Amino acid sequence: MSESKDFLRVRVEEDLESGKYQEVTTRFPPEPNGFPHIGHAKSICINFGIARDYKGHCNLRMDDTDPTKEDTKYVEALKDAVEWLGFDWEGNVRFTSDYFPKLYEYAVALIKMGKAYVDSLTEEEIREYRGTVTEAGKRSKYADRTVEENLALFERMKKGEFKDGAHVLRAKIDMSASNMKMRDPLLYRIRHVHHYRAGDTWAIYPMYDFAHCLSDYIEGVTHSICTLEFENNRDIYDWVLDTLGLTTPRPYQHEFARLGINYTVMSKRKLLELVEKGLVSGWDDPRLPTIAGYKRRGYTPESILNFCDQIGIAKANSMVDVAQLEFAIRDDLNTKVPRVMCVLDPLKVTIENYEGSEVLDAPYYPDDVPKEGSRKLPFSSTIYIERDDFMENPPKGYFRLTPEQSVRLKHAYIITCKEVIKDKEGNIIEIKAEYHPDSKSGSDTSGIKVKSAIQWVSANEAKKVEVRLYDRLFKDESPEGLEDLNPDSLKIIKDALIEPAVIVEKPDERFQFERQGYFYADPIDYSDEKPVFNKIVGLKDSWAKKKQLPRRASKSETKKVQIDGEVAPMSEVEQSLFDKYIGELNLNSEVANTLARDAKLSGFYEEALSHHHSPVGIANVVANEVARELKEKEVNEVKFNTKQIAELVKMVDDETISTKIAKQVFEEMINSGESPIKIVEAKGLIQISDPAIIGPIIDEVITKNPENVEKFKAGNSKLLGFFVGQVLKATGGKANPKVVNELVAKKLK
């Protein structure tokens, strides 16, 4: 785990420490209407991970409130995904549909409180009445039905007496709320549809906003973690729980940014489209970012877990580079998986001076992987090497076989090219070579230096295998649609050649094909007669990188131009205030502007001024510190008053306290409402300006940090702040920073 905690864990810890909850309970609440993808994996890691880290619980809950979309096959896929990632949901899988009876009771309770009503507007009318983001909506005429009427109607809705869409149950909140979600949200709709689990018992189904918060509550969830797009729904979440009087301990919703990865798509809609149009082979197509896809491709659960851990959790919309995922799987497999040799694009090599055959012993793992194991490797005069590993006219820096350059056959001998055989078209079809008998791997006395060792297979013993090479599904970094599909996302090699041990011994299901990448025996199509391997990910290839030298020359460095918008003009009153502040009171224009434009602040300012005439000092405190407190609160809601602020500024003016201490005192005033003079007295915060006291403290800091002294003297002037900070810390902030600054600068010279 990374050393810094994410904001969710910080929050959970706070809530546990404050005693808000005894134990943390989270939940992973997917709707079973599609296959889970790696975005779900992130959510799974967060929810189950937090439960694990804080010894709490995490439920797996199917949020199945829309019978038209959900299906059992998706719940199975969801369960598989959670299990595969190694998490345990303790007990049964939960289903929102199991709570339908309870949910119905809550709805009735809301109706009885007069907080919900049956609306009979048409769908279009409801939309119209909702208004727009800038215009308020208007309430339906059905909103003032009596409680009895609503109860009766709702009961009949439940019994299935009405057609779909005839009525809905809505919360009675506020049709002019600036949050659109709060404009009398729908709670229940009529659906004469078979539910994959609840069967035909219900004719009405709850909406997400009603069901979700209550399901959380029913399960004793403490932290309801969801993605950013639900931020607007948080108000309803709280409204439902609050108005139903469902108090402590109750769940609260927290949102994080969903995962985006480049060169792929993550939305269920787009994934479904790919599957349904047959553009991929199914939900488990190895090119898909679905859990089933990664699993089929050969990714390990550990690699996905590590990936999720590495990308972190935050609230900024982001697009993670696939390279990060690819790193995670390489990193995991590197230490786990046997190395074997497979030739994808075979080129025949005849070793003319070799006779007979032999069997070499070759370790499965390189020296830097602490694992044991080896296999028998047949060698003979006819072998195949990778077509790429021979070049007749090599570019500079080519390390492999050429007419002039020998190579080592990995685990075997060094060979030298003697002749290049071509067909009529001039294609190379065979290499005639010679081997060096005294260059045998492990007992090489030949003294020949080669630049690389390449993979090969012996022609007679090699097995034919199918290898499926996968590449990114889309050619565009952030694909818009099907037109961005990568036409080369799948390449099938029907007759690759692999060393026999892989097929006969089956030492593992995942391998590194030496110098090529990591591969996985396809769990479905693989058979002994017809082995099939999926490419999981390629090895990093700095040679390939070097070849595509034409670095993107034009970096198209279009420095974004910042456009400055219009600043709203001041009203006449504000303008005259502004003029007065600048002219009479000598404030700088920025502070004057802040004060003049805010009636609350200017009122506060002028009153404080009447207690202590220090126009600039008070203005600065009001415009910078008081402003923060008055953003969300009214003057009478705040614990401090103008007189106290005046006193505070007076102490700064007298140099009784430093501005740094003044801020600290102000914080205290916000919380306690205590007078600043008392706070300073009680805590002994009077400023220390005497160099005789400060000097020794500085000396101590200097002797404790010899390295930083060096750096400072070497020219790192930023460190002045470090020393000043240390001294201030040592004096509890009381040292006069100006004096400290001067003294430190002098002493370090």
Place this chain on the structure above:
RNA sequence: UGGGGUGUCGCCAAGCGGUAAGGCACUGGUUUUUGGUACCAGUAUUCGGGGGUUCGAAUCCCUCCACCCCAUCCA
């Protein structure tokens, strides 16, 4: 346009008034019978822009800009 969010290196992401963490990617170098791995080194005088407060600002204040979400009887 009203409301709710978010802007720190090419990509993620810490940081919450006192020396700009870390990972991926990238660039050198060392080791290497994988052009892999491992290891070492390098990479933000600067935190969306502009002002202000402060001895000191990525962090506090003001202001502007950009992007995302919300007007499904989806979740």
